[in-house]
Amino acid sequence: xxxxxxxxxxxxxxxxxxxxxxxxxxxxxxxxxxxxxxxxxxxxxxxxxxxxxxxxxxxxxxxxxxxxxxxxxxxxxxxxxxxxxxxxxxxxxxxxxxxxxxxxxxxxxxxxxxxxxxxxxxxxxxxxxxxxxxxxxxxxxxxxxxxxxxxxxxxxxxxxxxxxxxxxxxxxxxxxxxxxxxxxxxxxxxxxxxxxxxxxxxxxxxxxxxxxxxxxxxxxxxxxxxxxxxxxxxxxxxxxxxxxxxxxxxxxxxxxxxxx
Amino acid sequence: xxxxxxxxxxxxxxxxxxxxxxxxxxxxxxxxxxxxxxxxxxxxxxxxxxxxxxxxxxxxxxxxxxxxxxxxxxxxxxxxxxxxxxxxxxxxxxxxxxxxxxxxxxxxxxxxxxxxxxxxxxxxxxxxxxxxxxxxxxxxxxxxxxxxxxxxxxxxxxxxxxxxxxxxxxxxxxxxxxxxxxxxxxxxxxxxxxxxxxxxxxxxxxxxxxxxxxxxxxxxxxxxxxxxxxxxxxxxxxxxxxxxxxxxxxxxxxxxxxxxxxxxxxxxxxxxxxxxxxxxxxxxxxxxxxxxxxxxxxxx
Amino acid sequence: xxxxxxxxxxxxxxxxxxxxxxxxxxxxxxxxxxxxxxxxxxxxxxxxxxxxxxxxxxxxxxxxxxxxxxxxxxxxxxxxxxxxxxxxxxxxxxxxxxxxxxxxxxxxxxxxxxxxxxxxxxxxxxxxxxxxxxxxxxxxxxxxxxxxxxxxxxxxxxxxxxxxxxxxxxxxxxxxxxxxxxxxxxxxxxxxxxxxxxxxxxxxxxxxxxxxxxxxxxxxxxxxxxxxxxxxxxxxxxxxxxxxxxxxxxxxxxxxxxxxxxxxxxxxxxxxxxxxxxxxxxxxxxxxxxxxxxxxxxxxxxxxxxxxxxxxxxxxxxxxxxxxxxxxxxxxxxxxxxxxxxxxxxxxxxxxxxxxxxxxxxxxxxxxxxxxxxx
Numbered sequence: 001x002x003x004x005x006x007x008x009x010x011x012x013x014x015x016x017x018x019x020x021x022x023x024x025x026x027x028x029x030x031x032x033x034x035x036x037x038x039x040x041x042x043x044x045x046x047x048x049x050x051x052x053x054x055x056x057x058x059x060x061x062x063x064x065x066x067x068x069x070x071x072x073x074x075x076x077x078x079x080x081x082x083x084x085x086x087x088x089x090x091x092x093x094x095x096x097x098x099x100x101x102x103x104x105x106x107x108x109x110x111x112x113x114x115x116x117x118x119x120x121x122x123x124x125x126x127x128x129x130x131x132x133x134x135x136x137x138x139x140x141x142x143x144x145x146x147x148x149x150x151x152x153x154x155x156x157x158x159x160x161x162x163x164x165x166x167x168x169x170x171x172x173x174x175x176x177x178x179x180x181x182x183x184x185x186x187x188x189x190x191x192x193x194x195x196x197x198x199x200x201x202x203x204x205x206x207x208x209x210x211x212x213x214x215x216x217x218x219x220x221x222x223x224x225x226x227x228x229x230x231x232x233x234x235x236x237x238x239x240x241x242x243x244x245x246x247x248x249x250x251x252x253x254x255x256x257x258x259x260x
Numbered sequence: 261x262x263x264x265x266x267x268x269x270x271x272x273x274x275x276x277x278x279x280x281x282x283x284x285x286x287x288x289x290x291x292x293x294x295x296x297x298x299x300x301x302x303x304x305x306x307x308x309x310x311x312x313x314x315x316x317x318x319x320x321x322x323x324x325x326x327x328x329x330x331x332x333x334x335x336x337x338x339x340x341x342x343x344x345x346x347x348x349x350x351x352x353x354x355x356x357x358x359x360x361x362x363x364x365x366x367x368x369x370x371x372x373x374x375x376x377x378x379x380x381x382x383x384x385x386x387x388x389x390x391x392x393x394x395x396x397x398x399x400x401x402x403x404x405x406x407x408x409x410x411x412x413x414x415x416x417x418x419x420x421x422x423x424x425x426x427x428x429x430x431x432x433x434x435x436x437x438x439x440x441x442x443x444x445x446x447x448x449x450x451x452x453x454x455x456x457x458x459x460x461x462x463x464x465x466x467x468x469x470x471x472x473x474x475x476x477x478x479x480x481x482x483x484x485x486x487x488x489x490x491x492x493x494x495x496x497x498x499x500x501x502x503x504x505x506x507x508x509x510x511x512x513x514x515x516x517x518x519x520x521x522x523x524x525x526x527x528x529x530x531x532x533x534x535x536x537x538x539x540x541x542x543x544x545x546x547x548x549x550x551x552x553x554x555x556x557x558x559x560x
Numbered sequence: 561x562x563x564x565x566x567x568x569x570x571x572x573x574x575x576x577x578x579x580x581x582x583x584x585x586x587x588x589x590x591x592x593x594x595x596x597x598x599x600x601x602x603x604x605x606x607x608x609x610x611x612x613x614x615x616x617x618x619x620x621x622x623x624x625x626x627x628x629x630x631x632x633x634x635x636x637x638x639x640x641x642x643x644x645x646x647x648x649x650x651x652x653x654x655x656x657x658x659x660x661x662x663x664x665x666x667x668x669x670x671x672x673x674x675x676x677x678x679x680x681x682x683x684x685x686x687x688x689x690x691x692x693x694x695x696x697x698x699x700x701x702x703x704x705x706x707x708x709x710x711x712x713x714x715x716x717x718x719x720x721x722x723x724x725x726x727x728x729x730x731x732x733x734x735x736x737x738x739x740x741x742x743x744x745x746x747x748x749x750x751x752x753x754x755x756x757x758x759x760x761x762x763x764x765x766x767x768x769x770x771x772x773x774x775x776x777x778x779x780x781x782x783x784x785x786x787x788x789x790x791x792x793x794x795x796x797x798x799x800x801x802x803x804x805x806x807x808x809x810x811x812x813x814x815x816x817x818x819x820x821x822x823x824x825x826x827x828x829x830x831x832x833x834x835x836x837x838x839x840x841x842x843x844x845x846x847x848x849x850x851x852x853x854x855x856x857x858x859x860x861x862x863x864x865x866x867x868x869x870x871x872x873x874x875x876x877x878x879x880x881x882x883x884x885x886x887x888x889x890x891x892x893x894x895x896x897x898x899x900x901x902x903x904x905x906x907x908x909x910x911x912x913x914x915x916x917x918x919x920x921x922x923x924x925x926x927x928x929x930x931x932x933x934x935x
Contacts, residue, residue: 004471010382017379018405018442021416028419038423081300088293096304102493103544104500106517110524110537111311114318118329119310135307138300167292196409198503203524216411220418220507229419232412243407247400463659465646466624467720468676477675481663 022236029229046230056231059215066126066211067194070133075187077134078141079179082186085142086149097143100136108136109203116204124206132204133194140193141186148182188246192239315541318534320344329530348535358519362539365515368430368505369498372437373491376445379438380490384449385479388456399450406443413440414507421508428510436504441497445490452486453479485554492551496544516540575602577760578623578728583632585618585784592618593629594784600728600762605754607763607771610781611807616764619781620730623762624653636727647676652721653730656737658713660705666716667692667701673724687723694753695719711742718750722759731763735770747774768808772796780804796855798841801935805853812900816852816932818844825927828852832898837871837927844932851933858929859902861890861915867924876900878919890915892923 032041050056085093100108112132116122156178160170176183198213205214212235219228321329322345352358387398405413417436421427456479464474502517516536523533578600585593592615600606608616621627622634625646634641641649652673661669667688674684692698695715705713714734721729731750735743751774754761765771771778772792779789780803788800799805802813816836820827821844828836830852838852860867867873876894887903894900902923904914915921 007382007386010379011386014379014383014442015401017439018402021413021420021439022405022408024419025412025416077300077303080296081304084293084297084300088297090297093297093301093304096301096308099308102496102548104497104517104540106500106502106520107315107537107541107544108308108311110520110533111315112307113524114314114329114530114534115307115311118314118318131307134303138303142300166288192407196407198410203521213409213411216409216415217503220411220415224418228415232409232415236408236412239407239409240404243404244400247396247403457659459655459657459659460661462626462646463653463655464661464672464676466626466651466653467673468647468724469672470647470676473676477672478661 025229026233026236029226029233031226031229034225046226047234049227050230050234053227055210056212056215056227059210059212060231062126062209063195063212066130066133067191070130070137070194071187071190074134074137074190075141075183078138078186078190079145079183081138081142082145082149082179082182083175085146097139099139101139101143105136105199106203108132109200112200113203124204125209128204128206129201129209129211132200133197136197136200137190137193140189141183144186144189145179145182148179152178185246188242192242192246195235196239315534315537318531319348319538320346321531322347323529323531328528348531351532352535352539358516358536358539361514361519362516362543365499365501365517366543368433368437368515369495369501371434372441372498373445373494375434375438376442376494377487377491379442380445380449381487384446384453384486387446387450388453389458395454399447402443402446410440410503414504417508427508428513430509430513432508433505433513436508437498437501440501440504441494444493444497448489448493449483449486452483452489456482488551488554492548495547499544499547500540576600577602577637578762579633579635579638580619580623581633581635583619583622583629583634585615585622585627585629591615591784593622593632595632596784596786597632598779598786598789600760601777603758603760604776605751605761605763605774606777606779607765607775608779608781609765609768609771609807612766614781615784616781617732618784620653620732620762620764623728624651624730625649650727651730652724652726652728653732654714654717654721654734656733658705658717660713660716660720662705665702665704666697666708669705669716670719670723672720677724691719691723694722694756695749710737711746714738714746715749718753722753722757725757726759728760728762731761733765734763735765743770750774772808778808780807782807798931799853799933801933802851802853805851805931805933810856810901812854812856812898814852814854814898816850818846818848818850818932821846826932828932832894832896833872833874834896836930838930838932839928841931842934844934848934850935853931853933854900854925854929856889856901856903859900859923859925861892861902861904861921861923864920864922867922870924871927872930873922873924874900875920875922878915878917878921880917881915888914890921892921894923 030042031039032043081097116128157170157175160174201211387395414436421432426432464478500517502521505513505515505518520533520536523529576599580596580598583593583596610616670691671684671688697715735746777791778795780787782803788804795808805811814830814832816828816830818826819829825837825839828838830836874894876892879893880891882889887905889903892900
């Protein structure tokens with residue numbers, strides 16, 4: 001179908017709307033000025049400031065550690081959930097898995113905060129953040145794995161069983177290799193979700209520990225300098241690389257990012 | 261846990277396999293089912309269902325003296341109140357201010373959804389008609405900004421709107437909200453539009469329908485389920501937003517999310533915060549139910 | 561090889577409605593329309609028939625307006641259609657997959673073209689009811705397409721396309737998805753509908769049997785060219801070339817050369833059948849090389865010596881036979897090695913065949929049947 005010029009121009013405008021603000025952030029990270037108001041000159045000093053900012057580095061370290069651990073565990077649990085949802089028709093599991101995705105994040109953050117403090121009497125910090133991240137990452141991984149499974153030929157695993165493989169062998173030698181792209185994509189998505197998360201982390205971090213988004217938040221509220229732009233640019237670069245990687249590995253898994 | 265066993269079904273139909281071996285196989289299948297299903301179920305029940313219950317419970321308690329929740333039982337030596345109460349609900353529903361804030365939040369979320377729809381629809385329509393390679397690339401480019409940190413996306417507008425004195429206004433809040441949620445509207449719309457049979461458009465054209473008629477009588481009605489799905493995906497998170505109003509809005513642009521956040525982190529009136537959260541949850545569930553009804557009717 | 565087809569012999573009413581004039585269309589290396597020219601008369605049932613990929617669907621799409629010729633013109637009532645978009649042409653299509661609107665009821669589907677034109681609701685309702693009566697679907701007016709059977713959907717597609725009385729109705733293999741019995745029924749319905757409404761039908765099919773039974777005129781196409789346009793009897797009886805002879809109905813083709821020309825028949829020398837007498841159907845000269853086409857039903861099969869009064873006789877052995885119920889087709893292997901098909905009506909019920917495998921038989925036919933083809 002020949003698409004009209006109006007459709008193309010609106011689409012282009014929307015793309016511009018999506019990307020120009022991000023471009024502005026990147027651009028102003030090189031601004032030789034304390035403020036973001038005007039462009040003064042080109043400099044890379046904010047990146048140096050960034051690398052010397054111990055708070056920032058600590059926050060980055062925390063984010064990376066939490067993201068790694070969270071993705072590992074949620075990929076494990078999420079893959080199991082995805083397989084379980086596909087193989088056995090559970091009614092409760094899909095709802096539990098999708099709930100964190102569909103609900104406003106604040107509700108999950110609050111609920112976990114109450115739970116950690118009231119029931120577990122857990123001091124908010126590393127572990128509360130980790131568990132919180134796992135909760136919502138699990139759903140994303142499960143969805144990606146499940147959709148990959150529905151796209152897969154059902155008979156392959158049954159054939160393996162029929163030929164004498166026990167469930168573990170069937171999984172290890174037949175199913176796992178086939179869903180590996182989805183598992184990897186799920187891992188990368190979980191990692192991205194964890195690194196980027198703000199709202200849920202905000203409520204569950206406590207006072208002692210900061211992740212990168214929380215650090216950015218306090219900087220925005222307290223003193224906005226192009227250092228924020230610099231860390232944002234770096235964070236964007238990491239995220240974009242991960243997502244591009246994930247989409248390379250499983251093109252159709254990205255399609256299934258929709259939730260229905 | 262309920263579920264149907266699917267693995268090893270062929271054994272049931274295979275007359276050559278002995279009964280004993282079949283039973284053993286069935287047992288292994290059952291064990292497998294448990295091994296695979298239990299951990300995720302356990303994790304989610306513990307860290308999702310339980311917290312939800314706690315939140316309900318919390319809304320029925322008194323605020324603690326130094327913040328948090330008051331104890332459930334009276335213990336000697338501890339001051340203050342204890343036990344369950346409906347005080348919070350009376351407070352929230354009695355004073356119209358809170359309902360007003362919820363309605364205002366709903367209104368902002370609604371405007372956001374509408375604007376997202378208007379912007380996303382043409383884009384989704386365009387992508388759906390492109391050849392396969394281009395489609396995937398274009399969808400990726402829609403998702404990429406979404407994958408960027410939420411705060412960065414808000415921050416970008418702080419930079420842009422600041423010099424124009426448009427910051428800390430309802431306008432800024434709306435722009436921020438639309439910007440943050442737009443990609444989520446594009447995806448369900450695109451998924452729906454992609455499935456439309458192009459032959460139907462040819463048939464409509466053949467029968468005398470001009471471009472706008474084709475859109476209004478054919479494309480639009482068939483895309484309704486996508487519209488509802490996308491709208492739910494935008495409206496629901498938008499309703500609970502607090503970061504956008506806080507960073508981009510003025511004091512008058514407060515949304516229910518801000519109120520909740522305030523209770524938990526500043527005022528430390530947790531029961532009140534929990535009650536507000538439940539109010540939000542109920543609203544969200546109602547909206548989800550409403551839209552689910554429309555997305556069930558798949559007409560393609 | 562370009563062919564300019566003559567205006568055909570039999571035309572109802574005689575008024576030209578649609579004219580294809582030197583239409584050419586190619587996709588890359590493939591020529592889907594090779595200088596095609598023909599006309600379609602008002603109120604006629606015209607079929608375009610040919611093997612898959614011959615270009616008949618392309619022509620249809622060009623008439624509907626979804627494609628334009630690279631060169632040439634398409635005229636409706638003498639006026640060029642080239643700049644007219646599909647939605648403005650008084651031509652509707654019944655698609656092979658029906659393309660019914662899934663979100664509209666049967667009645668709403670049928671009413672669609674009327675709505676697009678902007679008729680009053682009253683007119684729309686009356687007209688829709690009328691059309692649904694024609695196709696016997698008035699009882700299912702409020703059903704959605706998904707709830708209908710294949711045959712019913714086909715009728716909805718038909719009803720929808722005739723609701724606002726277009727000048728031409730294009731049918732793109734509409735019966736292809738139906739089972740044999742339903743197909744036959746629909747064929748009868750189509751003919752009666754066409755006669756009742758008087759709309760010009762252009763019917764595209766790859767089934768030559770269907771084209772023969774339905775049309776008033778047939779256009780046989782291959783590789784973007786129209787080989788012959790004629791009424792069914794002439795297409796069948798006097799094919800212009802080997803392709804038409806072979807594609808329409810069954811036929812046996814043998815190479816032949818003209819040895820003598822007589823008043824009403826030709827003497828042909830063939831390698832496989834010997835000396836043959838055939839009718840004069842085209843202009844020939846002595847020594848001309850060509851082909852002889854024989855239809856199975858034209859050959860009589862019998863015992864040796866039974867047909868001494870026929871000029872054309874050959875002997876052979878029964879190699880195989882095919883029982884179809886009303887006729888049995890015999891495959892005869894002649895002494896010369898040629899395999900020939902012939903048919904015999906089964907007049908004795910319960911009896912599959914009259915001649916056994918391996919039996920020696922004689923095939924004979926008069927000088928009035930058969931067709932000499934140039935190419």
